[in-house]
Amino acid sequence: METLASLGDGFAIALTWQNLMLALLGCFLGTVMGALPGLGPSNGVAILIPLAFTLGLGATPSLILLTSVYYGAMYGGRISSILLNIPGDEPAMMTCLDGHPMARKGLAGEALSLSGIASFVGAFLATWGLIVLAPQLVKIALLFGPAEYFALFALAFMTLGGVSSTNQAKSAFAAALGLGLATIGVDTQTGVPRFTFGEVHLYDGLDFLVAIVGLFALSEVFIFLEHRHGGSDADSRKLKIGKLYPPMSMIKSCTPTMLRTSFLGFLAGVLPGAGASLGSFISYTMEKRLVDKENTFGTGDPRGVAAPEAGNNAAAGGALVPMLALGVPGSGTTAVLLAVLLALNITPGPLLFTQNPDVVWGLVAALFIANFMLLAMNIPMVGLFTRVLMIPSRILMPIVAMVSFVGIYGISGSSFDLLVMIGFGVMGWVLRKLDVPLVPIILGTLLGNAMENNLRRAVTIDNGDWWTLIDSPLSIGLWAIAVIGFILPLIVGARVKAKMHQRRDEEGAISD
Amino acid sequence: MKLFGTGGVVAAAVFALTGFAANAAECIAPANPGGGWDFTCRQVGKSLQDLGLIDQTMQVVNLAGGGGGVAFAEVVNKRNDDNELIVAASAATATRLAQGAYPGNTMDQVRWLAAIGADYGVIAVAADSPINTLPELLDQIKADPSSVSVAGGSAVGGWDHLKVLIAANAYGIDDVRSVKYIAFDGGGEAVTQLLAGSVQAFTGDISEAKGFVDSGDIKVIAVLAPERLPGEFADFPTAKEQGVDAIGANWRGFYAPGGMSDEAYNDWVSKIAQLYASDEWKEVMAANGLAPLDLQGEDFQNFVADSVAQIQAISKEIGIIK
Numbered sequence: 001m002e003t004l005a006s007l008g009d010g011f012a013i014a015l016t017w018q019n020l021m022l023a024l025l026g027c028f029l030g031t032v033m034g035a036l037p038g039l040g041p042s043n044g045v046a047i048l049i050p051l052a053f054t055l056g057l058g059a060t061p062s063l064i065l066l067t068s069v070y071y072g073a074m075y076g077g078r079i080s081s082i083l084l085n086i087p088g089d090e091p092a093m094m095t096c097l098d099g100h101p102m103a104r105k106g107l108a109g110e111a112l113s114l115s116g117i118a119s120f121v122g123a124f125l126a127t128w129g130l131i132v133l134a135p136q137l138v139k140i141a142l143l144f145g146p147a148e149y150f151a152l153f154a155l156a157f158m159t160l161g162g163v164s165s166t167n168q169a170k171s172a173f174a175a176a177l178g179l180g181l182a183t184i185g186v187d188t189q190t191g192v193p194r195f196t197f198g199e200v201h202l203y204d205g206l207d208f209l210v211a212i213v214g215l216f217a218l219s220e221v222f223i224f225l226e227h228r229h230g231g232s233d234a235d236s237r238k239l240k241i242g243k244l245y246p247p248m249s250m251i252k253s254c255t256p257t258m259l260r261t262s263f264l265g266f267l268a269g270v271l272p273g274a275g276a277s278l279g280s281f282i283s284y285t286m287e288k289r290l291v292d293k294e295n296t297f298g299t300g301d302p303r304g305v306a307a308p309e310a311g312n313n314a315a316a317g318g319a320l321v322p323m324l325a326l327g328v329p330g331s332g333t334t335a336v337l338l339a340v341l342l343a344l345n346i347t348p349g350p351l352l353f354t355q356n357p358d359v360v361w362g363l364v365a366a367l368f369i370a371n372f373m374l375l376a377m378n379i380p381m382v383g384l385f386t387r388v389l390m391i392p393s394r395i396l397m398p399i400v401a402m403v404s405f406v407g408i409y410g411i412s413g414s415s416f417d418l419l420v421m422i423g424f425g426v427m428g429w430v431l432r433k434l435d436v437p438l439v440p441i442i443l444g445t446l447l448g449n450a451m452e453n454n455l456r457r458a459v460t461i462d463n464g465d466w467w468t469l470i471d472s473p474l475s476i477g478l479w480a481i482a483v484i485g486f487i488l489p490l491i492v493g494a495r496v497k498a499k500m501h502q503r504r505d506e507e508g509a510i511s512d
Numbered sequence: 513m514k515l516f517g518t519g520g521v522v523a524a525a526v527f528a529l530t531g532f533a534a535n536a537a538e539c540i541a542p543a544n545p546g547g548g549w550d551f552t553c554r555q556v557g558k559s560l561q562d563l564g565l566i567d568q569t570m571q572v573v574n575l576a577g578g579g580g581g582v583a584f585a586e587v588v589n590k591r592n593d594d595n596e597l598i599v600a601a602s603a604a605t606a607t608r609l610a611q612g613a614y615p616g617n618t619m620d621q622v623r624w625l626a627a628i629g630a631d632y633g634v635i636a637v638a639a640d641s642p643i644n645t646l647p648e649l650l651d652q653i654k655a656d657p658s659s660v661s662v663a664g665g666s667a668v669g670g671w672d673h674l675k676v677l678i679a680a681n682a683y684g685i686d687d688v689r690s691v692k693y694i695a696f697d698g699g700g701e702a703v704t705q706l707l708a709g710s711v712q713a714f715t716g717d718i719s720e721a722k723g724f725v726d727s728g729d730i731k732v733i734a735v736l737a738p739e740r741l742p743g744e745f746a747d748f749p750t751a752k753e754q755g756v757d758a759i760g761a762n763w764r765g766f767y768a769p770g771g772m773s774d775e776a777y778n779d780w781v782s783k784i785a786q787l788y789a790s791d792e793w794k795e796v797m798a799a800n801g802l803a804p805l806d807l808q809g810e811d812f813q814n815f816v817a818d819s820v821a822q823i824q825a826i827s828k829e830i831g832i833i834k
Contacts, residue, residue: 145710146694186579186613188695191669191832198615200578200585207576351700355723413575414582450697457694461661461710 003131010361013060014369022057022065023366027373030072035080035385036396039220040089041073041276041316041333042439046216047400049209049340050407059344060359064366066340067320070333071123071367074276074316075374078115078309079385083108091276091312094284098297098304105300109382110246114302115309116378117251118258120371122310125262126269126317127367130324133270134353134360137325141350144326146458147469151478152328153451156443158486168490170436178444181206182452189456201416208339208446210408210417214424215438217404222429224397245379246302254306257287265311269318269330276331279315280308317367324348324360328447332439335446536568539766540599542583543576550574552600552764555796556628556787563790565783580605581614588621593771598625598780603671603762606816610823611669611833619820623777624813625766626784628793629802631717633675633736633760634748638706639729646734646754649713650683657690663711665699665720669832672699675736675760676715677826679751682758689830706730717762718745719801736760741803763805765812781809 013019026048033044045066052062077092082099095115102111144152157175184195185205196202261283268279287307288297297304319330320337327349329335341348346356353360378385408421428438455469462468470476539553550572557570575583583599591597599622609619637643643652653660664672673695677688685691694711696702699720706714707729714721714730718741724730734751735741736758741748751758768780785808787793797804807815827833 142704142708145705145708186667188667188670188697191611191667193613200581200615203578203581203613204576347698347700349701349704351704354727355700413573414577416577416582453695453697457696457710460692460694463658 003135006357006361007131007364009357010363010365011368013358013362014064014365019061019064019362019366020369022061023068023370024373026065026068027072027370027377030069030074031076031079031374031377031385032072032388033069034073034076034078034089034092035388036076036391039073040077041070041091042336042442043216043220044069044073045333045336045340046212047403049213049336050403052340053209053343054407059341059346059356060362062340062344063337063359063363064370066337067363067367068370068373070337071313071316071370072374073333074123074313075116075119075378076385077312078119078305079112079382080389082111082115082305083386084389091280091315092308093277094280094308094312095305097284097308098299098301101298101300102302102305107300110250110302111305112382113379114246114250114254115305116375116382117246118254118306118309119313119378120375121258122262122265122313123317123367123371123374125259126266126314127364127371129266129314130317130321130367131364134321134325137321138350138353141326143472143474144350145472146454146461148472148475148478149454150451150458150469151475151482152326153447153454155478155482155485156328156447157440157451158482167435170434171440174431174436174438174440175444178441178446179448179451181211181441181445182448185449188449188453189460201414205449206420206445207343207417208442209343210421211424211445212336212339212442213404213408214421215428215441217400218421218425219428219432219438221397221401221404222425223432224393226429250302254303257291257303257306258310260290261287261307261311262314265314266318268311269315270321271330276312276315276319276333279318280312283311284308324352324363325350327450329443332442335439335443339442339446536571537566537596537598538571538573538594540583540587540597541572541574542580542599542601542605543574548602548764549580549600551800552602552628552766555800556766556784559787559790559793559796560783563787563792565786579608579613581608581617584609584614584617584622587767587769588617592769593773594769595772595776597772598766598768600764601767602764603819604666605767606819607669607671607674607823610820611827619816620770622767622770623772624816625768625777625780626788626808626812627763627765627805627815628784628788629797630761630763630805631719631801632741632803633672633762634714634716634718634721634732635676635679635734635736635751636703636706636714636716636721636725636730636732637712638709639731641712641731643713644731644733645749646679646751646756647683649733650680650685650756653680653691654683654685657692660713661692661694661711662713662715663694663696663702663705664715665696665702667695668693669827669830670695671760671762672702672715672717674823674826675758676713677830678760678822679734679736679756679758681826682751682756688826703730718748718803722801737803743798745803761803761805763807763815764802765807778809784808 029048030044033039048066048069052065073089077089078095080086081092081095082103085096085100099111184202186193186203193203264286265279265283268282284307287303291303319334323329323334323338329338338348346359405418408417431438458468459466470479539557541550541553543549553572557572560566561569575586587599608614635646643649662676666672673693677691680688680691696705699716702714702716703724705711718735721732725732732748734754735748736751738759740746740750768777788806
């Protein structure tokens with residue numbers, strides 16, 4: 001009951017004109033970002049961070065804007081999957097498998113609206129899951145001392161490489177690069193500056209927002225510059241949408257699928273490091289095993305559209321649980337959101353629920369509102385977004401570049417940060433060429449300090465005894481999961497990855 | 513084309529917000545929006561305008577980086593004779609200046625204007641701890657330093673750490689390096705670990721501790737103020753009355769460029785003094801957990817110089833600086 005009362009307060013916060021407009025703007029821009037091939041949820045949120053800061057928004061409105069973008073991108077990814085057979089973002093990859101065949105059969109409208117409904121169901125149930133699970137996780141959070149936090153961070157990194165990347169070694173390299181970058185700045189445990197070269201701008205370490213915008217947004221622009229002779233991705237081919245409402249029988253046959261995959265996707269999202277790509281992938285695979293009796297999956301089966309969409313949207317909600325309750329992000333995009341929270345001087349974790357209940361419950365209420373807005377936008381208005389797919393990159397990319405520069409300068413007022421951002425942009429471009437995933441770099445930069453500090457705190461508290469790292473059942477459990485999460489993909493991973501990426505036509509790191 | 517339109521609106525909004533008003537007073541907050549320095553600038557700017565002490569809105573510029581060092585260097589190198597500029601500062605600014613954490617800069621390169629209040633340091637333990645007074649805690653540290661971990665929200669050598677060392681020093685613990693201090697990311701995280709039982713004591717600001725005292729989770733065994741604080745904080749015993757002569761105030765205030773004219777300097781000092789004396793400011797202080805610290809002009813300059821000297825002495829002792 002207490003939870004429902006808090007949720008009521010949350011709605012009171014979210015239901016102001018400003019917050020509603022921000023949610024609407026976020027949903028719209030998010031869907032657009034999701035629909036455009038190449039721009040995934042991480043990029044989408046990264047590009048809009050400067051906007052939230054330059055508008056001078058407070059913590060709750062900024063979060064409402066950015067999480068709406070996050071949920072919106074999860075919806076939008078399916079549009080280009082279905083119509084063009086190009087996933088708008090990595091989690092939408094599985095939607096191509098049955099979505100595009102449906103479109104070829106002339107059922108594009110049905111596929112779009114059905115996947116919209118599946119997205120809604122997944123996100124709606126996951127938001128309830130968030131409400132139920134996050135406060136419980138907060139209660140056990142007091143069991144987390146420095147040693148347990150260190151194990152949890154290790155878990156996040158070790159499971160990261162697993163399914164979501166093509167090459168575990170490249171993921172590990174990216175994570176190590178991020179951890180290395182995190183050591184720049186004054187070391188809090190000794191007060192000694194590291195790798196600052198006497199440059200005062202580096203004493204606080206690298207600003208993650210600058211790193212994120214550079215790595216994701218700016219590298220996107222560089223990729224475009226390199227390919228500019230190629231013209232726009234989606235030339236003005238005629239997209240036939242057809243009927244916009246699926247028959248009741250189709251929805252009915254898909255309902256059990258949507259419920260099952262929402263649950264599964266949510267669980268996948270809660271696990272640190274896994275994220276929405278895994279959510280949509282295991283949802284699709286499980287449904288195929290479970291209900292594909294006539295071997296229709298892959299040829300335009302509506303259930304094959306509903307499963308990954310419910311799964312990836314539920315995972316998006318699930319990934320918010322560990323971020324809010326423990327301060328450890330469940331996916332790449334939530335890592336970006338975590339950076340935003342920190343920049344707003346809000347520390348996620350057990351205290352967030354007692355110290356900033358307005359932020360938490362305002363955010364949860366905003367998620368519900370955003371979800372209904374997205375449903376409304378994505379079914380009757382889906383035609384609008386299909387037209388967005390025809391915007392040539394030569395118009396889009398300058399906007400991205402402009403928002404990045406003006407925004408970052410607006411946050412810090414420092415030209416040094418702009419140079420750092422360009423540096424990260426170039427680095428992001430090079431790493432993409434080498435097919436190194438960018439998300440582990442961000443996770444490393446973001447969590448590296450916390451991970452190192454917790455390790456050193458744990459050891460200092462126990463007067464230098466390293467066994468303290470594994471002297472509680474909780475830390476032993478976390479290490480066990482971490483080791484399994486690291487080794488299992490090495491054994492079964494090759495097969496799983498091959499399946500997951502067989503339809504991957506798009507280059508670049510667009511993973512969630 | 514809808515997206516293009518949206519982008520245009522965004523751009524217009526961004527430019528409008530970053531545009532500068534000419535000739536208005538300006539306050540640099542050396543951190544991102546949302547922190548203490550940002551609050552200092554914005555709240556003082558607003559109150560000055562409400563009281564009619566300035567006629568235009570104070571322009572607040574966020575210039576983050578280097579723990580305030582970027583802003584300090586900017587003021588010293590580029591805006592040394594600007595009469596319309598003030599910069600938010602706090603005990604953290606003095607600490608970093610004392611420790612040479614702003615490379616090449618010292619406190620006498622700028623003019624210190626005035627304080628607007630202080631957040632006094634507290635030392636606290638968990639509610640169920642057997643320790644009830646500050647001497648009990650310090651005795652235990654004296655007897656076996658490795659048995660007590662003290663958690664705080666600042667880095668080693670930062671203000672939270674120094675506060676507990678000032679207290680230890682005043683109690684006669686000569687080797688303050690033996691005090692085991694664990695640095696956390698902010699006071700909230702440090703309190704959480706106190707509640708979880710990972711550490712035995714907490715050093716922080718009174719505003720960080722207040723919520724947990726109200727909820728009955730922790731007990732404050734000493735507040736590092738010269739005398740008991742007014743209002744709801746009156747129950748906390750001071751370190752002084754327990755025989756430990758230690759004062760640790762995280763003050764908030766302003767400095768101005770070193771080349772500011774005497775006329776402009778005196779004008780700013782008098783404006784902030786009037787603000788400090790107003791009833792409206794007393795309400796702001798009460799609402800934000802700020803305790804009184806009434807220092808302006810010359811007095812404030814000396815206060816900062818004294819605290820820089822004290823911090824330098826302790827930092828040398830613990831080996832942060834040579």
